[in-house]
Amino acid sequence: MPRKPIFNKDEIIESSLKIVKEKGFKQLSAREIARELISSTRPVYEYFQSMEELKMAVLEKTLDLLYDYITRPYTRNPFLNTGVGYAIFARDHREYFRTIFLEDNDASGIIDELLKKLDTEILKVPELAKLSHSERDELLKRGWIYTHGFSVMVFSGYIKNNQDDQIIRALSEAGEIFIEDALQKHEKKK
Amino acid sequence: MPRKPIFNKDEIIESSLKIVKEKGFKQLSAREIARELISSTRPVYEYFQSMEELKMAVLEKTLDLLYDYITRPYTRNPFLNTGVGYAIFARDHREYFRTIFLEDNDASGIIDELLKKLDTEILKVPELAKLSHSERDELLKRGWIYTHGFSVMVFSGYIKNNQDDQIIRALSEAGEIFIEDALQKHEKKK
């Protein structure tokens, strides 16, 4: 007896992502989605209790994409790959990046997860295995701060000419500086 | 014959700053200001053509405060002081920091000015005078990226326990790492 659905949940989320990408998270509204779908605002409320709920779902999707980016094999160094993916994500998905890290979505949980991921990656780099826990922690923190600063610069358009290989070089050079320092301080302690 | 003014331009800007500090730049509206002043929205339009114009004036004020912060003598190193002031500003004036660097105010002009300032400061550090222009430039960029990353972390609340002295230490340590690397690479070239 029921009528056949025209729109589904995924379509609504996809339209939302398109709006966020083009106009920013702040512009995401039920009416914008309706315009995008060429429909009324009703379908949105068919699948989501509120705009708040939809926005959470959209945020989740951008996070999925971020995780995709930071797990790609840009180089042979998985530790570096995370940072490179992060910066390239900032370049290619400005508005998603802003939504995740610079809006009021309390990104600290997300950053925690990223750091945890980095913590496992860093162990895979052979030359760093000899470092103590606190030494590795310090190195991690420095690398993360630099990566984040770099990415925000890319995001805000201050760092231009940012081809993949240039991003890789910039981050890898900075990483080597931190690593060399960490190894040096490790040797000195002994 | 005219009536005595009750509110002046400065009061309106001050109220605006209070609102931005407490509720964020997005919440700044004529009616909010009126609430703050216990008045109507009319006085705002007495001194400003539009809210847009007022917002520009408010942004200018936050920039003035930022310049104040980055010119304070936290340490004897003027180069370091800029970064420290920047991070402390992010800690003490979250919403101003967001408005300036993370909102859509096209901060690149501001960053340019900051970099120019840093460029003059760096020359005052004796041990760095020997570096070539491009070497100094590279060092500057690295320092700036790190400082910005650090400040955004402070802003987003990820870096906690951020007393002045801890911020100074963190940035000075990172600075030393970059400086040592720059000097080392300079020596190698010879």
Place this chain on the structure above:
DNA sequence: TCATTAACATTACATATGTAATGTAACATA
């Protein structure tokens, strides 16, 4: 074929905001 019902459209109400139009009262001067 037709009644039912889910999916969507339409309309409407509430709130927030910018800002123009209009009203009002205080104050300096004549």
Place this chain on the structure above:
DNA sequence: TATGTTACATTACATATGTAATGTTAATGA
């Protein structure tokens, strides 16, 4: 003291947004 000017208040209109209430229609089972 009367008056004109101006600073502010009030009111109103336009737009944007969330979302509830209500209307409409397409698909299916009887």
